[in-house]
Amino acid sequence: MGRSIYYFNPKTLSFEKKAFSWKDIIKRVLWFLATALAFSVVIVWISFYLIDSPKELMLRQENEQLKEELSRLNKRYDQLATVAIDLQKRDDNIYRAIFESEPMPIAVRYPFLGTQKTASSNPSDASALLEEIYQKANRLTISMxxxxxxxxxxxxxxxxxxxMLQSIPAIRPLPNCYEISSGFGYRYHPILKVLRPHTGIDISAKKGTPVYATADGVVSRQTPGGGYGNVIVINHGYSYQTLYAHLSKKAVKPGExxxxxxxxxxxxxxxxxxxxHLHYEVIKDGVRxxxxxxxxxxxxxxxYEAILKSSQRVNQALS
Ligand SMILES: [Zn+2]
Structure with a gap:
């Protein structure tokens, strides 16, 4: 025997007795459990996705902060790149210009040109931003x-x-003599008594006064003959030579x-x-x-002005 319940039958308009089987009970219990489960799933979903727990709230704030940091980092990188570009401009336009050298070829300076991806258009996308920063950092490293x-x-x-500057004549061969006895250009030859080109300058000085090399170089093995007497020629390179004539004594050897x-x-x-006196010549590209x-x-x-003035007097050379 099972339990029974009464229910109202609208057709007969009377309460009728109905058997209440175990199957019904199990069915109802299962139905109740299924409904409860479904309801609790909905509640859990709502709490998960719509209502933040304090921990989630913290993580979310932290995430926002990190994104902001990333964005700041990206801006800092751009500033750094501006400084780098300024450095490259100085290099090309100033340093290389001074030393008469061509600017660095663009392909050498920026080997990544043409291979770079376009920048992320969505700054809120953290991973894209991070990728962009990595790419920029790589490019900066390469160009640096x-x-x-x-x-x-x-x-x-x-x-x-x-x-080169050390090899171009720049000082006086007799540093303590400011007077040029005879300058460069047409002068009367003291012995031949004719006006003819004087290929150097004459500086009067006592016999034995030291004569100084006016630039770095190598003493020539070949010396011109004629009236130069004891003469030293120095080859300086960069197409410069200097000549020191009428010396009483030489202090250097050829090839030194x-x-x-x-x-x-x-x-x-x-x-x-x-x-x-010292007769001094400067020869550039073979020309006095x-x-x-x-x-x-x-x-x-x-x-300099005094020397120039004294050198311009058309007088008799000491030869
Ligand atoms: Zn002379």
Whole structure:
């Protein structure tokens, strides 16, 4: 025997007794459980997705902060890139211009050009932003490595320029004599008594006064004959030569390397000469030029003017 319940039958208009089987009970219990489960799933979903727990709230705030940090980092990177570009411009337009060198080729400076992806258009997308920063950092590293190599080139150019400046005549061969006895250009020859080109300058000085090399170079193995007497020619490279004539004594040998300011000989009166003096020549590309224009390192503008004036008098050369 099972339990029974009464229910109202609208057709007979009477309460009728109905058997209440175990199957019904189980069915109802299961139905109740299923409904409860479904309801609780809905509640859990709502609490999960719509209502933040304090921990979730914290994580969400942290995430927002990180995104902001990332965005700031991206801006800082852009500033850094601006500084780098300024450095490259200085390199090309100033440093390389000074040393007469071509700017670094663009393909060498920016090897990644044409391969870069377009920047993320959605700044709120953290992973895209991170990717963008990584890419930019890579590019900066590559172009800074190229910049570093460019500076190496400039350093070597500076070294060469220094060598060149050391090799161009720049001081007076007799530092304590400010008077040019006879200048460059047409002068009366003291012995031949005719007006003819004087290929250097004459500086009167006592016999034995030290004569200095006016730039770095190597003492030539070939010396011109004729009236020069005891003569030293120095090959400076960069198509410059200097000549020191009428010396009483030489202090250097042919083939010897000399530096600017080194004593190479002593003033004398040898060869075609009418008195103790130094005849000094500067030769550029095989052509004699006015040596007065190569006294710029050891004199003041006033001294230079005095020397220039005394060198312009058309008088008789000491030869
Ligand atoms: Zn002379």
């Amino acid at each position: 490595a190229a910049q570093s190599r460019s500076f190496d080139t400039i350093v070597s150019l500076i070294g060469k320029k220094k060598e 390397r000399v530096t600017r300011g080194q004593v190479i000989g002593y003033v004398g009166n040898t060869g075609l000469s009418t008195g103790s 030029v006015n040596p007065v224009h190569f006294f710029f390192q050891d004199i003041t503008p006033e001294e």
